[in-house]
Amino acid sequence: MGKQMTEMLKGTLEGIVLALLTGKAAYGYEITTSLREQGFAEIAEGTVYALLVRIEQKGLVDVEKRPSEKGPPRKVYTLNAQGHKELNEFWNTWSFLSGRIEELRKEGK
Amino acid sequence: MGKQMTEMLKGTLEGIVLALLTGKAAYGYEITTSLREQGFAEIAEGTVYALLVRIEQKGLVDVEKRPSEKGPPRKVYTLNAQGHKELNEFWNTWSFLSGRIEELRKEGK
DNA sequence: CGTCGGAACCTAGTGTTGCTAAGTACCGGT
DNA sequence: ACCGGTACTTAGCAACACTAGGTTCCGACG
Numbered sequence: 001m002g003k004q005m006t007e008m009l010k011g012t013l014e015g016i017v018l019a020l021l022t023g024k025a026a027y028g029y030e031i032t033t034s035l036r037e038q039g040f041a042e043i044a045e046g047t048v049y050a051l052l053v054r055i056e057q058k059g060l061v062d063v064e065k066r067p068s069e070k071g072p073p074r075k076v077y078t079l080n081a082q083g084h085k086e087l088n089e090f091w092n093t094w095s096f097l098s099g100r101i102e103e104l105r106k107e108g109k
Numbered sequence: 110m111g112k113q114m115t116e117m118l119k120g121t122l123e124g125i126v127l128a129l130l131t132g133k134a135a136y137g138y139e140i141t142t143s144l145r146e147q148g149f150a151e152i153a154e155g156t157v158y159a160l161l162v163r164i165e166q167k168g169l170v171d172v173e174k175r176p177s178e179k180g181p182p183r184k185v186y187t188l189n190a191q192g193h194k195e196l197n198e199f200w201n202t203w204s205f206l207s208g209r210i211e212e213l214r215k216e217g218k
Numbered sequence: 219c220g221t222c223g224g225a226a227c228c229t230a231g232t233g234t235t236g237c238t239a240a241g242t243a244c245c246g247g248t
Numbered sequence: 249a250c251c252g253g254t255a256c257t258t259a260g261c262a263a264c265a266c267t268a269g270g271t272t273c274c275g276a277c278g
Contacts, residue, residue: 004202007120007263010235011113012206019213029255039209047236049256054235071254072243091214093113097121098207100148104128105200116234119264138226156265158227163264180225181272 013043015090017051018060018083027066027074028052052077060086122152124199126160127169127192136175136183137161161186169195 020031032048052075055061060083064076079087129140141157161184164170169192173185188196 002198002202003263004120004198005206006236007123008202008206010119010264011116012210013236014116016210016213019210019217022217027255032255039205044237045255046238046240046257050236050258053257068255069245071245072256074255089111089113093111093117094210096148097114097117101121101125101128101203104125108128108131112234115265119235122265136226141226153266153268154227155229155267155269159229159265162228177226178274180274181227183226 009043012094013047014051014055015087015094016040017048018055018079018087018090021061021077021079021083022087025076025078027076029074031077055083058082058086121203122156123160123164124196124203125149126157127164127188127196127199130170130186130188130192131196134173134185134187136185138183140186164192167191167195 016035017031020026020034026034028049031052032043032045035043035048052061056063056077060080061077062080064078065073066076068074125144126140129135129143135143137158140161141152141154144152144157161170165172165186169189170186171189173187174182175185177183
């Protein structure tokens with residue numbers, strides 16, 4: 001993974017995952033492959049699982065264990081009220097930063 | 110500063126500063142106040158200086174010391190060829206990430 | 219003359235984050 | 249009995265922004 005992308009993901013990856021969880025609960029392995037299909041080709045598996053542990057401990061998601069036909073039980077994550085709130089703040093922060101940066105890009109040319 | 114913003118700045122602040130330097134050389138104190146005027150209200154002074162040391166060591170900028178009428182000599186930073194290259198990569202990385210995230214926002218509603 | 223404040227810069231230590239690399243557990247097919 | 253895919257976990261590392269101090273230089277003011 002590019003070093004730049006790695007650093008840029010800090011602070012945004014959590015929001016990305018929260019956004020992925022809106023409307024549709026999902027489990028770790030699913031989220032990882034989903035991210036890869038959506039272009040985040042080289043996101044490390046361990047990164048996603050660590051992030052999920054974090055947002056669980058922050059109380060942003062509810063967790064339910066469901067048996068799988070193909071392997072060990074899945075941990076299914078659902079966005080709860082606090083998670084929605086956090087996601088909302090994420091969009092606010094993102095909008096501000098994104099706005100500032102796009103302005104810089106315009107001025108640049 | 111919001112925790113989210115702090116984390117989100119990782120990986121983008123360097124690009125922001127590089128962008129600020131395009132076309133116009135500047136020194137640390139100037140960059141800090143400039144950032145604050147542009148809405149990054151609570152950026153820590155030390156953060157900017159540390160970042161400047163970093164991009165200097167990476168060879169992205171040329172440095173020239175100029176005396177100041179009002180205090181210790183200023184270190185004026187100018188974007189060099191490698192800096193422009195890095196900035197270009199920054200815009201690519203940013204475009205990709207920004208595009209992905211905006212798509213997530215659309216899908217979210 | 220001394221000192222206070224603003225301009226300008228520097229640095230050691232901390233917390234958060236994503237990555238690396240390795241491992242464990244479960245199951246079907248060969 | 250073993251391999252590969254599914255699914256999750258963990259310890260240690262590197263990069264980055266922040267905290268909280270500090271230093272240097274100068275003019276103004278009492």
